[in-house]
Amino acid sequence: MSAQTPEFVITKKDLLQGLDKALADYQVAALTKKDDRVLYDIIKSPTEVVFDYQPTVLSPKKFFFPQDETILEYTADGKISAKIEAKPTVLFGIRPCDLNGFKILHEAFADDHGDPNYLAKVEQTVVIGIDCEKICDKDAFCFKVGSQDATGGFDLMLYEIADGYAIEIATDKGSQFISKYLTTSKANGDEITSCQAKKAANFGQEKPFKNLAKLPELFEQNKHHAVWDQEGSRCLSCGSCIMVCPTCYCFDVGDEWQLNLKKGERVRKWDACMVTPFAAVGSGENFRHTATYRLHHRINRKFNFLMKKHNQAVCVGCGRCVRACLADISPKRIAEAIGADS
Amino acid sequence: MRTKLNLRESDPKLYLPERAKILKIKDFTENEKFFELALLDRPKLGHVPGQFLQVSVLGIGEAPISISSAPAEHNRFDMCVRAIGDVTKKLHTLNVGDIVYIRGPFGNGFAEKTLSTMLGKHLLFIVGGLGYAPLRSLINKVVPERDKYKKISVLYGCRTSKDRMYAHELDELSKIGGNVELLETVDKADENWTGSCGVITTLIPKIDFNPNETIAMVVGPPIMYKFVLKALLEKNMPKENIYIDLERRMKCGVGKCGHCQMEGIYVCQEGPVFNYAEVEKNEELL
Ligand SMILES: Cc1cc2nc3c(=O)[nH]c(=O)nc-3n(C[C@H](O)[C@H](O)[C@H](O)COP(=O)(O)OP(=O)(O)OC[C@H]3O[C@@H](n4cnc5c(N)ncnc54)[C@H](O)[C@@H]3O)c2cc1C
Ligand code: SF4
Ligand code: FES
Numbered sequence: 337m338s339a340q341t342p343e344f345v346i347t348k349k350d351l352l353q354g355l356d357k358a359l360a361d362y363q364v365a366a367l368t369k370k371d372d373r374v375l376y377d378i379i380k381s382p383t384e385v386v387f388d389y390q391p392t393v394l395s396p397k398k399f400f401f402p403q404d405e406t407i408l409e410y411t412a413d414g415k416i417s418a419k420i421e422a423k424p425t426v427l428f429g430i431r432p433c434d435l436n437g438f439k440i441l442h443e444a445f446a447d448d449h450g451d452p453n454y455l456a457k458v459e460q461t462v463v464i465g466i467d468c469e470k471i472c473d474k475d476a477f478c479f480k481v482g483s484q485d486a487t488g489g490f491d492l493m494l495y496e497i498a499d500g501y502a503i504e505i506a507t508d509k510g511s512q513f514i515s516k517y518l519t520t521s522k523a524n525g526d527e528i529t530s531c532q533a534k535k536a537a538n539f540g541q542e543k544p545f546k547n548l549a550k551l552p553e554l555f556e557q558n559k560h561h562a563v564w565d566q567e568g569s570r571c572l573s574c575g576s577c578i579m580v581c582p583t584c585y586c587f588d589v590g591d592e593w594q595l596n597l598k599k600g601e602r603v604r605k606w607d608a609c610m611v612t613p614f615a616a617v618g619s620g621e622n623f624r625h626t627a628t629y630r631l632h633h634r635i636n637r638k639f640n641f642l643m644k645k646h647n648q649a650v651c652v653g654c655g656r657c658v659r660a661c662l663a664d665i666s667p668k669r670i671a672e673a674i675g676a677d678s
Numbered sequence: 679m680r681t682k683l684n685l686r687e688s689d690p691k692l693y694l695p696e697r698a699k700i701l702k703i704k705d706f707t708e709n710e711k712f713f714e715l716a717l718l719d720r721p722k723l724g725h726v727p728g729q730f731l732q733v734s735v736l737g738i739g740e741a742p743i744s745i746s747s748a749p750a751e752h753n754r755f756d757m758c759v760r761a762i763g764d765v766t767k768k769l770h771t772l773n774v775g776d777i778v779y780i781r782g783p784f785g786n787g788f789a790e791k792t793l794s795t796m797l798g799k800h801l802l803f804i805v806g807g808l809g810y811a812p813l814r815s816l817i818n819k820v821v822p823e824r825d826k827y828k829k830i831s832v833l834y835g836c837r838t839s840k841d842r843m844y845a846h847e848l849d850e851l852s853k854i855g856g857n858v859e860l861l862e863t864v865d866k867a868d869e870n871w872t873g874s875c876g877v878i879t880t881l882i883p884k885i886d887f888n889p890n891e892t893i894a895m896v897v898g899p900p901i902m903y904k905f906v907l908k909a910l911l912e913k914n915m916p917k918e919n920i921y922i923d924l925e926r927r928m929k930c931g932v933g934k935c936g937h938c939q940m941e942g943i944y945v946c947q948e949g950p951v952f953n954y955a956e957v958e959k960n961e962e963l964l
Contacts, residue, residue, distance in 0.1 A: 407693045410736045414777060418694040446685040448947060449932040455688040559961060586936030589929045591739045600737045602693070609936060617927050618762040621900045623940070623962055641942030644681040
């Protein structure tokens with residue numbers, strides 16, 4: 337990423353005060369702690385924010401694309417209306433991998449048909465990112481897929497400096513948020529450059545895949561590589577990898593009546609292309625009947641099919657699926673096996 | 679496959695269906711029913727042949743169903759439903775006057791550009807079972823305009839004579855004569871059947887066609903495609919002259935839910951009608 341010139345810096349104290357002020361007008365979600373686990377959740381006070389990043393189980397996509405969401409309501413006498421819910425929300429402290437995930441999902445939900453439920457939430461949300469100074473753990477591989485810097489998906493980006501943060505402004509929404517809620521002072525202009533230098537030193541030799549840009553081609557040529565069966569034969573088809581993925585967005589849709597049968601709703605729920613019936617049709621055919629085919633499909637969505645559309649790897653290297661998988665299956669290992677780095 | 683993003687504004691009605699009233703119901707077979715419906719809130723559906731609708735029964739769910747009638751200037755349209763699961767079985771319990779909810783039309787269908795390449799050609803429809811439902815939207819468009827085509831051949835195969843869909847219309851089709859022909863076969867003949875018996879590929883040698891001047895439309899159960907495509911290619915038909923219409927699981931119809939994906943292709947968006955030459959390398963095709 338090219339070096340950005342920050343206009344403002346903010347002290348940590350002023351930042352927390354700003355969030356407190358924003359709590360009057362927004363629901364604020366941030367990295368926080370519950371029963372000793374870190375997660376992204378709605379906070380009631382800025383004191384609940386955890387600044388020291390540790391990878392979360394679920395990605396913050398859940399604030400734009402909830403696990404269950406009512407999209408339609410109707411009554412038994414046939415009154416029917418679209419249900420589109422969005423609250424003014426601040427997502428605070430989102431990291432580059434997940435910001436790239438946001439960018440990709442925003443595009444996917446706007447592509448060809450603008451998904452009203454998703455896009456309403458985007459419109460009502462201010463995203464404040466925090467850049468990562470160092471690699472968060474051994475499973476993360478953002479640096480392999482060009483995701484260690486955010487290419488989009490945020491309104492404001494914070495870079496850690498001595499007693500606070502330098503602020504990069506990406507959108508008008510971000511700049512309005514600053515003027516309304518944040519007490520800042522003028523930046524020198526070189527803060528981000530020095531943060532980036534520090535980051536580069538910390539990331540050291542961890543560089544993108546040599547053939548990152550050519551991954552779609554490589555995956556196209558390696559549809560029958562032995563790695564698919566090696567990894568696929570271990571897969572339990574549990575779908576955990578998909579539940580935790582920041583860029584998976586497949587869903588199922590189902591109808592439910594309330595118990596009194598007077599009102600009903602249509603609900604969409606996260607679905608997983610790794611589970612057996614995902615591509616089964618009524619005539620009995622299942623177009624991806626083995627775990628190997630399903631793994632091939634999922635990984636090709638990330639590095640081939642969708643990568644061509646979004647012009648960036650759709651796996652953002654957050655490492656969540658690697659941590660979640662009981663069978664130790666890793667997109668990074670698969671990419672390496674088909675020559676991503678050789 | 680489409681490799682460019684086409685970012686759009688929010689469409690507040692994307693998942694909101696509209697009303698259609700059942701005007702007529704006919705039992706075709708034990709499992710298949712014909713429905714004529716009328717839109718209540720718009721003057722016409724505005725579809726092209728080969729497109730489909732997402733049809734809902736409130737409280738049960740939504741299922742993709744082909745539009746079975748030719749494009750028209752009125753608010754009525756047809757569909758034919760095989761009772762197979764939750765939504766389709768519920769549709770079979772509905773009565774004339776009941777309301778169903780629809781979204782669409784969706785998919786590419788046989789768009790104007792494709793239709794114009796068919797002018798003056800021999801149209802060869804190869805249809806198995808329920809495949810007649812989607813292809814009827816094209817057959818019923820081209821048969822009344824048959825002078826515009828060199829010839830129209832419809833090959834139709836089903837399990838037994840009891841499984842013939844649109845039986846009355848098939849009988850009419852067989853009587854038109856001139857440049858329109860209908861050849862039928864059943865997998866298993868019973869006492870009422872005097873016609874051909876055997877799989878649908880046995881009809882192909884019975885028709886006279888110049889493969890370069892013929893456009894084939896193939897629709898049927900998944901297993902049928904392999905055999906029919908092989909038979910057509912053996913007759914030296916260019917792959918560009920073959921169209922297939924595919925079924926996949928579909929939940930949204932608008933390129934989001936991922937269920938219909940065939941490698942990189944969203945069948946609900948870029949299909950369900952495909953030119954064989956454009957997709958033959960797709961390993962999830964058949
Ligand atoms: C473009 C297109 C056009 C179509 N046109 C027509 C048409 O004109 N007429 C028509 O009758 N049909 C048509 N179909 C097929 C029709 O959409 C399906 O039969 C329908 O979706 C079934 O929905 P349902 O709710 O009735 O069944 P469901 O309750 O969804 O189940 C039906 C069957 O699907 C399979 N299935 C469902 N869920 C699972 C699961 N979790 N695991 C494994 N298997 C499962 C099973 O075999 C089950 O018996 C079309 C499909 C497409 C994609
Ligand atoms: S790859 Fe791992 S997490 Fe994903 S479905 Fe298979 S076993 Fe489950
Ligand atoms: S049906 Fe949902 S993506 Fe095609």
